[in-house]
Amino acid sequence: MPNTYLEDTLITLEARLIAQRRLLARMVAEMPPEARETLLSWINEREVMRDGQEDPGAVPDAVDTLPLSIAQEFQQIATLARRHHRSSDL
Numbered sequence: 251m252p253n254t255y256l257e258d259t260l261i262t263l264e265a266r267l268i269a270q271r272r273l274l275a276r277m278v279a280e281m282p283p284e285a286r287e288t289l290l291s292w293i294n295e296r297e298v299m300r301d302g303q304e305d306p307g308a309v310p311d312a313v314d315t316l317p318l319s320i321a322q323e324f325q326q327i328a329t330l331a332r333r334h335h336r337s338s339d340l
Contacts, residue, residue, distance in 0.1 A: 271323070275330030279338060286335065290328055297325035 253261070278289055298321060 267323075271327055272330065274327050276334055278327070278331035279334035286331075290331065293324045293328045297321050297328060 278286055281289065
């Protein structure tokens with residue numbers, strides 16, 4: 251079954267997001283240590299939703315989806331940046 255326009259658009263957006271995430275993570279990993287740790291601390295403050303919103307049993311509704319997605323994206327960027335940094339130390 252052929253993809254619809256919406257499916258094609260979503261696939262393209264996801265691919266672009268992955269590329270941008272990888273580039274950002276690499277840039278963070280290549281920063282001088284003090285600047286990198288400052289930025290990773292800032293990201294760390296944003297990668298978990300606050301005020302009990304991180305309840306694993308909760309089902310996010312449309313209002314919750316955007317902040318949850320933002321928190322998850324910060325988490326993925328930080329994880330990749332740490333991984334890139336560790337691999338460059340080898």
